[in-house]
Amino acid sequence: MNTPNKKIRSGIYKKGEIDLPTIIESIKLNPNIKEAGSIFSFNGIVRETTKDGEPVSGLTIDAYDELANKTISRICKDIKQIEGIIDIKIIHLKGDFNISDDLVFVVVASAHREEGFKALRTAVERYKSEIEVWKREELIDGSSEWTH
Amino acid sequence: MVEILYFADFKTITNKEKETFQSLNHKSLIDLIQRLIVKYPSLEKILLDSDNGKIKKSISISLNHSIIDRQKIETYRLNKDDKVAFLLPVSGG
Numbered sequence: 001m002n003t004p005n006k007k008i009r010s011g012i013y014k015k016g017e018i019d020l021p022t023i024i025e026s027i028k029l030n031p032n033i034k035e036a037g038s039i040f041s042f043n044g045i046v047r048e049t050t051k052d053g054e055p056v057s058g059l060t061i062d063a064y065d066e067l068a069n070k071t072i073s074r075i076c077k078d079i080k081q082i083e084g085i086i087d088i089k090i091i092h093l094k095g096d097f098n099i100s101d102d103l104v105f106v107v108v109a110s111a112h113r114e115e116g117f118k119a120l121r122t123a124v125e126r127y128k129s130e131i132e133v134w135k136r137e138e139l140i141d142g143s144s145e146w147t148h
Numbered sequence: 149m150v151e152i153l154y155f156a157d158f159k160t161i162t163n164k165e166k167e168t169f170q171s172l173n174h175k176s177l178i179d180l181i182q183r184l185i186v187k188y189p190s191l192e193k194i195l196l197d198s199d200n201g202k203i204k205k206s207i208s209i210s211l212n213h214s215i216i217d218r219q220k221i222e223t224y225r226l227n228k229d230d231k232v233a234f235l236l237p238v239s240g241g
Contacts, residue, residue, distance in 0.1 A: 097241075135240070135241055
C-alpha cells in the first residue's frame with residue numbers, strides 16, 4: 001500500500017496498490033479540509049454474478065491509462081467546481097480480480113452532507129460511463145466476455 | 149511507423165498489447181483498418197457496420213492519447229510515430 005501522509009492522485013492504479021484508508025488519509029491532507037463536515041466514500045467491489053445473474057468466478061479490468069487518467073481528472077475538476085465540495089479522489093484499479101475484491105474508490109469531502117451525497121453519486125455515475133476502462137467477466141463455466 | 153494500442157476485445161483477438169505497422173505514413177485510418185482486418189479477420193465485425201461497411205458508430209478512435217472527432221476520421225492522414233487505438237464502449241467496475 002502507499003505510504004501514509006502521501007498525497008494520492010486520482011487515476012488508474014494496479015490491483016492492491018492502494019486502499020480506502022490511504023485515500024481518506026490523503027484527502028485529509030488537503031489544506032482546506034477544516035472546511036469539511038463530512039467525507040463520503042464509495043467502494044466498488046466484484047459481485048459474484050453478472051448483471052443477468054450468471055455466476056462469476058472473477059473478472060479482469062483493462063484500462064487505457066493515459067486517456068482514463070485524463071477523463072478522471074476532468075470529472076474531478078467538474079465536481080470540485082460544485083459549491084461546498086472540498087476535494088474528491090477517484091481511483092480505479094486494473095488487473096485480475098476475485099469475488100469481493102476492491103475495484104473502485106470514490107471519496108468526496110464536503111462542507112455539508114447534502115452536496116456530498118449528490119457529488120458522490122454524480123462522480124460514480126460519471127466514472128461508470130466515461131472513463132476508458134473495460135471489464136471482462138469470467139463465468140463459472142470457463143467462458144468469458146468483455147462487457148460494453 | 150504507426151503504433152496500434154490494443155485494449156479489451158482488441159487485446160484478446162490480437163493477443164497483443166500493442167503493435168507497430170510500417171508503410172502507413174500518409175495513409176488513412178480506413179487504410180489502417182483494412183490492414184488490421186486482413187491480419188485479424190475477427191476484427192471486421194467489431195470495427196465495421198455490416199450494413200454499410202463504415203466504421204461502427206460505437207467505436208471511438210484515439211490518436212496520440214486523444215479522441216479524434218468523428219468528422220475527421222475519414223480525412224485524417226497518419227503520421228509517423230502516431231499512436232492509434234480503437235475503443236469500444238467503456239464498462240467501468
